[in-house]
Structures are given as structure tokens and as C-alpha cells.
Amino acid sequence: MTVIDQPTDLSPVAVPAIADKVGCHYRPPNDYEVGREQIREFARSVHDDHPAHRLESAAAALGYSTLIAPVTFVSVIGTRLLPELFAHLLIGYSVSDVLHTDQQILICRPMQVGDRVSSDLCLESFRQSSGSDVMVTCTTLTDQRGDELAVTRTTFVARTGGYTEPAIATALRNLMRS
Template identity: 80%
Template sequence: MTVIDQAAELTPAIAEKVGCHYFPPQEYEIGREQIREFARSVHDEHPAHRFEAAAAELGYDTLIAPVTFVSVIGTRLLPELFEHLLIGYAVSDVLHTDQQILLRRPLQVGDRLSSDLCLESFRRSSGTDVMVTSNTVTDPAGIDVIITRTTFVARTGGHTEPAIAAALHNLMRS
């Protein structure tokens, strides 16, 4: 009979990244037509997403984005998240299981935003890897605009079939 010492298992590279931060070098600037197009795509008909006058009635100088516009920023950062923090995984290897969003103020045309990506935790249990990441999005003054926390789950050692991974990669880029 062979006895396997669980403590002797190799620690995955990702475990060393817990608590690490990655600051993507580029800012994300929000454009007027991006807000309008996104609002149309998610069927959000609120006039403040389409007309400056409607946004002004709410006290804003320009169009405001739907709350779910945050996903545009997050999707743009996925390749960097997996390259720098979620080491050993690809988008096609994980299931996005939970998302929390704290929006400090509406996103607006002209916002230039920077991100601080962090791997908050990693745990392995019963053949499953659970990873929690955060993204703190700030304006040029360093003021928090958005804080997101995302949980990803993957099978320990599991990888997606290459053809499926390629199809998912192409879909994410379209």
C-alpha cells in the first residue's frame, strides 16, 4: 500500500502570487460612443446614457455609463490577470462563479481609469482550485471609483481541450 503525504504535494505557482498586486501600465479612457453603444447592447434605455441633457438633470456634466459597463474594463484586463496573477490557468480553464462590484460613482465620458489587480486568495480543496481576485479602479487623482472582487473555480490540474480553448479565445476577442 502506498501512502501519499498531502503536505508533500508541490505548491502551485499561483499560491506564491497570493497578496501580490499587478498594475497594468495603460489607462482606460471612456468615450461617449462607447457608453451609447454599450447601453444599446444591454438594452439599457436610460436617457442619461444617451443624452447630455438627461445626465445634466441628474447632476452630471456628461453621459454616465450603465453600472454593467464595469465588465468592459474587466474583460480588457483578463489577459493580464491570467499572465501575471492566475499563473498556470487560462480563461478557458476556469469558471467565473461570483462577482461583487462596489461602484463609488457613475463612470462618465472622459474618465481615465487605472487598475490595481490583486490575487486575494487561493485554496485547493477536493480536486478544486478556488481563486479570489480584486480590481481596484482609480481615477488620475488616485481616488477609488470601482472595486470588484471575483471568484474563479477550476479543477485541480484540469485544462480545457485545445480546440475549445482556441474557440473561447477567439470569441472573447470578437
Template identity: 50%
Template sequence: MRETVTSPTEVAAVMAGLIGRHHRVTGYEAGREKIREYARAVQDSHPAHFREDAAHELGYHGLIAPVTFVSILGSLAVEELFVRVLVGYDLSQMMHTVQQLVLHRPVRVGDRLDCDICLESFRQMGGTAIIATRNLITGQHDDPVATTRTTFVARTGGVADPDLARAVAAVMMHKAPASPAQ
């Protein structure tokens, strides 16, 4: 088990050695109900996310997922990267600042997706780390589905401000709206 480092200097030294490191998350299946649930959660009411006939009209054999559906697998990969590989960070203390998404093809019902996440860069300024990652999401035949780049701002150590946590919880969507007729 890797020992946790806590000082900014220790974290910077470890991170510098991890640039270019890859981590792989495999076997996420895009099921019919997962696609529908995600579409409801992001309030995307396009019929091709809910009805097979609507997807067929667009030339697909089954439901297609909303464009940002790949963020589910990307989030799982980021979490694993920071829990298993990158040390010294509390995910609750990270801010997602920049996101670039290149969709190579839609996610289709039945896709088994893998994600290769790579630490692209790291720099530290005034106790704050700026961390950039790249995800390549592929289908079951190693065909590219999406490429994403994400930048995070993070600090090591520290405890979340309880007032801030309550404020964030107050503005989060807790219940998905009803979906269109299925």
C-alpha cells in the first residue's frame, strides 16, 4: 500500500514522476435503463434517448445516449486515478475548471466502454495544484467513442467548510424530472 504524502513539496515530487502515467477502467456497459436514467438526470428529452423507434429513425439499432453520457465513465476513471494512483488529494476539495469533449460517435445501448485516463500535466502555484488529465473512451472493439480533457484545481489536505458543503447541497438537483413518454 502506498504511503500518503501530505506536504505540497512531497505531492509535487510524486506528481512530477506520474506525468504520462495511464490508468484503465474497463467494462462499463451502456444499458437501456442507464441511458434513460442519465437523459432524465440531465434533462435531455430527445426521443432517441428513450424510444427505440426514434433512434431507428436516426439510423441506430437501439437507444443512443446524450452526448455527455461518457462523463459517467470519465468520473469513475478520475475517481480511481485519484484514489489509486495520485496521492494526497481529497476529491471533495477539487474543482473541475475546464472540460473539452470530442465525441467520435454516439454511445449506443449495449456498448461496453473502457476508459484510459492519463495524467497530462501538473503544476503547483501557492499551495494549489493544477492537474490536467486526458481520457480516451473506447468501445468493445477498441473503436474510439470520445476523447476528453479535464483540468482540476486542487489542494492537498484541509477539511471542507461545512457552510460551503450545505450551500452546495442546497443548489444541487436531488430529484430528476419526469421523462417524456416512453
């Protein structure tokens, strides 16, 4: 995964660029296919011991034909979408410029082995207040049939006209790549 951390340009020209993106949608070209081992590995990493994340029989007892992912599995897809978000909607910012301040997740149904997850990213709002830029994004995740899996809303805050110290940007970039 590549994390976009390009030089920040929050000049007066950049602010209208992002303000013009409010209401715009971007659909990344690549879907994410949910795999059996990805579900098992993620469940282990977050210490979610529910048997439906490991055993087909346990998932079947809950009415699913295959393993189901933990609800927080959406974070795997969200992390993969960060470069797309900054490249196409959060124009002029990099991941090291913003603070992730709020997250809302509505799960419509658990992700399952074999789901091909498509994403629709949207910049819902941008405003400046008290020396900060406040941006709210919405991401809708759908399966191969077009059924909604999850909807997330994320609020990011950045200093208006601010920039990140190069050493901090480098440390964050190294952390995100590990």
C-alpha cells in the first residue's frame, strides 16, 4: 500500500479546489475481494475469537454460507482507500496534515468470504472555523450485487494554511508503511 504524503499546498488557490469538491463522488477503479485468510488474520489481530470468523460451521449456524468478517474489518478497506481519498477529494492535503477526529460506521451486513467490495467516496462538507479546516467524508461500501455493506462518515481537521514538520511527516509515512 502506498500512502500519499505529497507536499502540502494550502495556498488560496488550493482552498477553492477542495471547496469545489464538496458533493463530488469518486469511485476507485479497483475492488477489494474479501478472502478467508484475510478474515481469519484480521480476527486474530484484533483478538476477536468469535468462531464465525474461523469456522464455516459456526458461520452457517448464524445463517451465512461462509466466514463472516468482524465488524471492524471495514478499517482494512478504509486504510486502502486513503491514497484515493487524498488524491481525488482532499485536494491539497496529505495524510500527515490532518487529524482524524470522528468516525461513524453503519454496518448493513457482515462482509463475507468472496465479497467483491466497491467503494464510493464523497466529500460531504468543507468549512473553515477558528483557524482549522474541517472536512467530512462519506464512504459507501457495496458488494458485487450492489447491496450496501457499510457506510462510514469520517471527520478530518487540519490547520488552515498549516503544514506538517518534515520529520513528523517522515515518521508517519514510515509508520503507515510498516
